[in-house]
Amino acid sequence: MTVKSIGVLTIGQSPRTDLTPSIQHILGDSVIIVEAGALDRLRDDEMHSIQPEGQDSTYISKLRNGQSVKIGKSKLLPLLQEELNKLEEQVSTVIMLCTGDFPAIEHKKPLFYPDKILSQTVQAILDKGKLGLIVPLEEQRNSLTKKWDASGLELCIEVASPYHESDVEGAARNLKEQGAALIVLDCMGYNEDHKKDAIKGSELPVLLPRTLTARIAAEYV
Known part of the structure; x- marks a missing residue:
């Protein structure tokens, strides 16, 4: 049996233990999931830096500690892009774990947008x-x-x-x-x-x- 890898990229922090089991169940045992999150590198005391301001679009996601966080789109995009770049080096395909639209994101591998x-x-x-x-x-x-x-x-x-x-x-x-x-x-x-x-x-x-x-x-x- 050939084992394939697929990346899942959350706009919050990985791992998404509340979400990836649903995806793994459907993909099956022949697929390995590699997780990454746009906020993985941020400490808890840095989360204020990504709060929405002004007319910025608001997103919400989950942190490792189980809490949710609101995220401003303009602050999210560069973090998301950096994590995607690293994730693409490990997998052949990526699933975006957000139903938002991200036309500015650049990708080299197939990227599944739920939106x-x-x-x-x-x-x-x-x-x-x-x-x-x-x-x-x-x-x-x-x-x-x-x-x-x-x-x-x-x-x-x-x-x-x-x-x-x-x-x-x-x-x-x-x-x-x-x-x-x-x-x-x-x-x-x-x-x-x-x-x-x-x-x-x-x-x-x-x-x-x-x-x-x-x-x-x-x-x-």
């Missing part, structure tokens, strides 16, 4: 109607609305964090009441239990980025 996979999947499934989004932070509502506007679909958005106790089931129920035909959990932090809660609350199809992306990557590797 692109989600948008293309939604367009393949839903050519008209209302798309429901569940997002981690209230301050992401406007930026994610702009991102999904390109789909041409009517949008409705609810907030429920994957990193803190929140009501994903209730958020999904609200989206159904607003007329959503399909729900996207728009963050790699959402897990299989969150998806079950969303389905329970809405009785609608729900897309989970971590497993969807892993299945596409499994087809490739």
